Structure formats: C-alpha cells, structure tokens
Amino acid sequence: MATTPTPVALRPRPVMTKDTAFFWEAARQHRLVIQRCTRCGRLRHPPMPSCPHCLSLEWDTVDACGRGMLTTYTVLHRPLAPPFTGPQLIGVITLEEGTKLVAGLVGVERNRVAIGMPLQVEFLDCDPELTLPVFRPAVEIEQ
Amino acid sequence: MSRTAADHLSRRTAIVGIGATEFSKDSGRSEWRLAVESVKAALDDAGLIPSDVDGMVTYTMETNPEVYIGQALGFGELTFFSRIHYGGGGACATIQQAALAVTSGVADVVVCYRAFNERSGFRLGSGLMADTQAATTEATRYSWLAPYGLKTPASWVAMYAQRYLYEYGATTEAFGHVAVACRKHAATNPAAHFYKRPITLADHQSSPWIAEPLRLLDCCQETDGGQALIVTSIERARSLRRHPAVVVASAQGSAPQQHPMTSFYRDVLSGVPEMGVVARQLWRTSGLEPKDMDAAILYDHFTPLVLMQLEELGFCARGEAKDFVKSGALELGGALPINMNGGQIGEAYLHGMNGIAEGVRQIRGTAVNQVPEAGNILVTAGTSTPTSGLILSRDR
Numbered sequence: 001m002a003t004t005p006t007p008v009a010l011r012p013r014p015v016m017t018k019d020t021a022f023f024w025e026a027a028r029q030h031r032l033v034i035q036r037c038t039r040c041g042r043l044r045h046p047p048m049p050s051c052p053h054c055l056s057l058e059w060d061t062v063d064a065c066g067r068g069m070l071t072t073y074t075v076l077h078r079p080l081a082p083p084f085t086g087p088q089l090i091g092v093i094t095l096e097e098g099t100k101l102v103a104g105l106v107g108v109e110r111n112r113v114a115i116g117m118p119l120q121v122e123f124l125d126c127d128p129e130l131t132l133p134v135f136r137p138a139v140e141i142e143q
Numbered sequence: 144m145s146r147t148a149a150d151h152l153s154r155r156t157a158i159v160g161i162g163a164t165e166f167s168k169d170s171g172r173s174e175w176r177l178a179v180e181s182v183k184a185a186l187d188d189a190g191l192i193p194s195d196v197d198g199m200v201t202y203t204m205e206t207n208p209e210v211y212i213g214q215a216l217g218f219g220e221l222t223f224f225s226r227i228h229y230g231g232g233g234a235c236a237t238i239q240q241a242a243l244a245v246t247s248g249v250a251d252v253v254v255c256y257r258a259f260n261e262r263s264g265f266r267l268g269s270g271l272m273a274d275t276q277a278a279t280t281e282a283t284r285y286s287w288l289a290p291y292g293l294k295t296p297a298s299w300v301a302m303y304a305q306r307y308l309y310e311y312g313a314t315t316e317a318f319g320h321v322a323v324a325c326r327k328h329a330a331t332n333p334a335a336h337f338y339k340r341p342i343t344l345a346d347h348q349s350s351p352w353i354a355e356p357l358r359l360l361d362c363c364q365e366t367d368g369g370q371a372l373i374v375t376s377i378e379r380a381r382s383l384r385r386h387p388a389v390v391v392a393s394a395q396g397s398a399p400q401q402h403p404m405t406s407f408y409r410d411v412l413s414g415v416p417e418m419g420v421v422a423r424q425l426w427r428t429s430g431l432e433p434k435d436m437d438a439a440i441l442y443d444h445f446t447p448l449v450l451m452q453l454e455e456l457g458f459c460a461r462g463e464a465k466d467f468v469k470s471g472a473l474e475l476g477g478a479l480p481i482n483m484n485g486g487q488i489g490e491a492y493l494h495g496m497n498g499i500a501e502g503v504r505q506i507r508g509t510a511v512n513q514v515p516e517a518g519n520i521l522v523t524a525g526t527s528t529p530t531s532g533l534i535l536s537r538d539r
Binding site for chain 1: 268269270273274275276277278279280282283284285286287288289290291292293294295298301302303305306309351352353354355356357407408412
C-alpha cells in the first residue's frame with residue numbers, strides 16, 4: 001500500500017546573492033573562507049560588496065585557519081520548529097583572523113559553554129544541499 | 144537634528160491626541176479596524192475631525208496602509224505620508240517625522256499609528272520572518288543565523304545579554320529587577336494585560352528559559368491592538384482641548400556596523416550604541432540632562448536592553464545599570480521610574496506606541512500611575528536595531 005512519505009523538515013536555507021554565495025559554496029567543500037579586500041588586504045564578514053575602509057569593489061577570499069574563540073552565545077530553548085529539537089547552542093565566534101561569525105556549537109554541554117573558550121571549526125553536512133560550519137571546543141573538556 | 148548641532152524642531156510641535164483600542168490576546172477584528180478605531184479615538188481625544196488630518200506616519204511591520212485608514216475615516220487630501228524602517232525602532236521616529244513635516248510646513252495635523260493582531264495573527268516572536276527566501280540585501284542577514292535556528296528576536300538579544308553578564312559580572316537578577324518594576328506598574332493599570340498580577344524576583348528567576356540568559360519574564364508580551372497619536376504645531380496645540388505634550392527633542396540613531404537586531408560583528412557587544420547616537424542628540428537639542436528627567440519610558444522588548452539603554456542614555460555609567468536597578472530605582476518613587484503603564488512587559492506590546500501615549504498622559508497629569516508633577520519624560524524606541532527617542536515636556 002503506497003503511502004505518502006512525511007516530508008523531512010530541513011534547516012532554513014541561506015539566501016544567496018552574488019555577494020554571499022562564495023561562503024556557502026566553500027562550506028560545501030568543507031572550507032571556511034573569509035572575504036578579503038584585494039586593495040588594502042583587510043578581511044570582512046559578513047560579506048559586503050565593498051571594503052568599508054578603502055571602498056574598493058575588488059575582493060577575493062582567504063581560507064581561515066579554523067581556530068577561534070567564543071565571544072558570546074545563547075542556548076535557545078523555544079520556540080523551536082523542525083528540524084530543530086532540544087536546546088540549540090549557538091555562538092558568536094571571533095576567528096584568529098579577527099572576523100566574527102555566528103555558528104552552532106557542537107561537542108559541548110550547555111553548562112560547559114564559556115565565553116573565551118577556544119574553538120575549532122568543523123563541518124556539518126545537514127543535507128545534500130547544505131553544509132554548515134560549526135565549532136567544537138579546541139581542547140578536550142571534562143563533560 | 145545632526146551629529147554636531149542642535150536641530151530646529153525643539154518645542155515647535157506637540158502631541159495633542161492619543162487613542163487606543165483595548166489591548167488583548169485576540170481582538171476578534173481586523174487589523175484595519177483596529178487602526179481605524181485607534182485613529183478615531185486619538186482624533187476625538189484631540190478634539191479634531193478627520194478632515195483636519197493631512198499627514199500620516201507609521202513604521203515598517205505595519206499592515207495598514209495610510210490610504211486605507213484615510214478612506215475608512217473619510218480623510219480628505221493628504222500631503223505627507225512617511226514610513227520609517229526597522230519596526231519597533233521606528234516608534235519614536237514617527238513623532239520626529241511628524242514634527243519635521245509640521246515644522247517645515249508640509250503638513251498641519253499628522254497621525255502616527257500602529258495597529259496589529261500581533262498575538263492572534265502574525266507573531267513577531269515566531270521567527271518565521273527568517274524563513275524568507277527572497278534574494279534581497281535585507282534577507283541576507285538572516286542567512287548567517289537562520290540555518291542554525293537563530294531566528295527569533297529573543298535569541299538575537301540573548302547574544303548581547305550574555306556578553307553583558309560576562310563583561311560586568313552581573314547576574315540575571317539584574318534583568319529581573321526590570322521585569323519586576325514593569326509588572327508592579329502594570330498591576331495598578333486597569334488597561335494592562337497584567338493588571339493585578341505583579342511578580343517577584345523569585346518568579347522571574349524561576350520562569351522558563353526562552354533563549355539563555357533570557358527567561359520568559361524577560362520578554363515583552365504579544366498583543367492585539369492599535370494605538371494612534373496626533374501631532375500638530377505648538378500654536379495650534381494651545382487652542383485644543385488637551386494640555387500639549389511638547390516635543391522638546393526627537394531623534395533617530397544608527398551606529399557603525401549596524402544590523403537590524405543582529406549587530407554581532409561589532410567590537411563591543413554589551414551595549415546598544417544606536418541609542419547612544421539618539422541620546423547625544425536628545426540632550427544636545429533639549430539642553431536637558433538625564434537628571435532633568437522625571438521618568439522614562441524605556442522600550443522593553445527584552446529586559447537586558449533596558450539596562451543597556453540606561454547606560455547609553457547616561458543615567459548611569461557603563462556596566463553600572465546592574466546596580467542602579469536594585470532597590471526599586473525603576474519603580475514609582477524610585478530614582479528613575481520607568482514604564483509607569485507597565486511597559487510592553489506589563490501593559491501591552493504595541494511596538495512602542497503605547498509607551499509614547501503613556502509619556503503624553505504623564506505630561507498631562509492623567510496617568511493611572513502618575514509621577515507627581517512630571518515635567519520632562521524621556522521615551523525610547525526599540526534598540527539593538529536602528530532606533531529613535533523623544534523628550535516630551537509640559538508647555539511653559
């Protein structure tokens with residue numbers, strides 16, 4: 001007897017524009033990249049069409065080393081819509097290169113999360129179309 | 144107003160009418176009707192008629208276009224209509240827009256309004272806005288957050304709140320004092336949803352987590368209702384039936400690296416610098432200082448942002464709001480009573496417009512929780528997003 005499969009809830013897709021698609025395409029290759037102004041060399045995130053320092057429209061990207069530090073975080077309890085279940089740990093991470101980004105935190109219990117903790121990027125293949133950078137504590141911590 | 148000089152709007156306009164629907168969780172009627180009812184009530188309060196109106200101002204997240212309200216109320220020709228961006232951050236900016244229009248001669252009588260079924264209809268706290276897939280500049284901001292589930296205003300504000308606790312060694316009890324003050328005031332305001340329902344600090348501390356470090360009782364309500372205000376020139380205001388609430392200063396503010404509620408890429412995450420931009424303008428143009436304020440209506444969508452506003456506005460130094468708020472400082476009779484209507488935590492979430500109305504009542508001397516001889520009231524709009532503020536005063 002044929003049944004209609006229940007649609008699986010996927011994570012919200014990032015909207016991609018010509019300014020931002022590079023970040024998500026790199027993530028699918030398990031690379032964390034940062035936009036760089038090719039005139040003055042400054043890095044920026046989130047991506048923008050121009051450098052706020054020298055106003056150049058020219059840019060490329062650099063691969064981040066993947067290390068960072070937790071600047072702030074939340075443990076999101078509600079409301080949660082599928083596919084999210086249970087408290088979500090999400091942080092603002094300052095990369096060694098100096099830019100900040102938002103990402104999920106993995107491999108750490110919510111009562112062990114601490115501002116200032118060193119983190120290491122890894123990649124979460126959520127579904128065939130979406131890979132997300134997430135961060136794990138860089139040093140083993142007692143759970 | 145500008146970044147360096149006082150503006151030319153001070154004391155030239157006044158709020159002369161306020162009108163609202165009841166505040167509920169299910170209005171049982173359309174947002175259009177809520178808008179019409181509240182605008183009509185504000186005109187009646189001012190002693191004006193629909194044909195007097197030639198300007199209308201609202202702010203984004205409003206679903207009622209100016210012209211539909213005008214049609215339903217039989218307005219004639221309109222010469223000014225303006226809509227401020229960034230939702231609740233625009234609440235006080237509607238009054239500034241009206242003051243700009245009236246002072247420059249573009250309009251004479253301007254209606255400012257917000258009406259929505261924000262509880263029974265689309266709930267701003269649901270996070271559904273972040274599910275947009277339109278490839279617009281604005282939608283890209285959600286892209287850095289939504290795939291992780293970081294979709295709700297509470298979860299965004301939690302990021303600043305956590306950093307505030309860390310930098311200043313505060314505990315979440317500091318947030319609780321804000322909630323307790325608002326609920327205490329709501330408890331004696333019959334128009335408030337939480338009328339006769341005060342809370343204790345222990346209630347706050349035991350309320351469930353929403354987005355740590357925010358608990359349920361750190362969050363404003365969700366409300367169905369409408370609130371309108373009428374602005375005209377100070378000269379005309381003096382001929383009307385109500386004591387004018389003089390617009391002594393009004394300002395908008397956006398700070399460097401500003402995002403709408405998600406400015407996570409700044410060097411400092413423990414403040415709301417956009418309110419600092421507003422504050423510097425308000426003090427400069429009014430010639431007043433924090434100590435001159437008899438009370439304040441501080442936009443309380445989330446309690447931690449009230450602490451940060453106290454600091455940005457200069458009521459206390461950076462990191463000291465956590466101590467300032469102890470011992471009932473924010474309650475009637477305290478050092479700086481705030482949100483005497485109960486605020487958006489206690490009275491209703493009308494996206495800041497009910498707070499402006501409370502400021503007007505305080506100046507008139509007709510508030511249910513009246514600050515004795517209130518002469519100067521500060522009112523702010525939503526922070527962590529481009530914001531705005533006002534100083535309302537009694538006519539000289």
